[in-house]
Amino acid sequence: DIVMTQSPLALPVTPGESASISCRSSKSLLHSDGYNYLDWYLQKPGQSPQLLIYLGSNRASGVPDRFSGSGSGTDFTLKISSVEADDVGVYYCMQTLHTPRLTFGPGTKVDFK
Amino acid sequence: QLHLQESGPGLVKPSETLSLTCSVSGGSVTRTYFYWGWVRQPPGEGLEWIGSIYYSGNTYYSPSLDNRITMTLDTSNNHFSLDLRSVTAADTAVYYCARLAPLEMLRGIPFYWSFDLWGRGTLVSVSS
Numbered sequence: 001d002i003v004m005t006q007s008p009l010a011l012p013v014t015p016g017e018s019a020s021i022s023c024r025s026s027k028s029l030l031h032s033d034g035y036n037y038l039d040w041y042l043q044k045p046g047q048s049p050q051l052l053i054y055l056g057s058n059r060a061s062g063v064p065d066r067f068s069g070s071g072s073g074t075d076f077t078l079k080i081s082s083v084e085a086d087d088v089g090v091y092y093c094m095q096t097l098h099t100p101r102l103t104f105g106p107g108t109k110v111d112f113k
Numbered sequence: 114q115l116h117l118q119e120s121g122p123g124l125v126k127p128s129e130t131l132s133l134t135c136s137v138s139g140g141s142v143t144r145t146y147f148y149w150g151w152v153r154q155p156p157g158e159g160l161e162w163i164g165s166i167y168y169s170g171n172t173y174y175s176p177s178l179d180n181r182i183t184m185t186l187d188t189s190n191n192h193f194s195l196d197l198r199s200v201t202a203a204d205t206a207v208y209y210c211a212r213l214a215p216l217e218m219l220r221g222i223p224f225y226w227s228f229d230l231w232g233r234g235t236l237v238s239v240s241s
Binding site (some may be wrong): 035037039041043048049050051055057060090092094096099100101102103105106107111 | 217
């Protein structure tokens, strides 16, 4: 089974500043097709999760361009270029290499200082 | 617009079976290449994938739950269901149903899926 880890687990941020979250997988998520099989989701307080990034770096429909995903293999990063109030919540990475068998990371809670 | 809605008892006794249904409106559960899944979240904790069922009815379960779980697709009523047997307090969680949609295709064949739509979730507590 692929194990996903994230750091930090809690990230206090200042509005307008940038923020980065790291996600690591126990196995390379770089498929032979050249794509990285990783998603990022945001769960806002009291809401269901929503898809932000797929294929490691593709923004989902309607996701602001202040969100960006990068990385390859076992190391990935989600960056928020200028954090806004609406970005508070818990961010999860999820491996999709073994779709439909999926694994989430533990989550990173982002809130304001 | 497609909508997912979980339903089922909010309280289940230990050792009994937790049964949930996800009603799908605005689209068909038999739509080609789509999976339907269950994800749970214990109070104050993270997300855990439970299982997925393909439009054809093929099922895929989390190894940690494989011997207690059954997922089914009801094409007549356009919903899919989850049965989790022999529950304990550790199964107390918010249970979400979600659609695993093909986001990327190659020559008309999907190769990448993500959870693009979620239900609002339903809290199930296991207690006597």
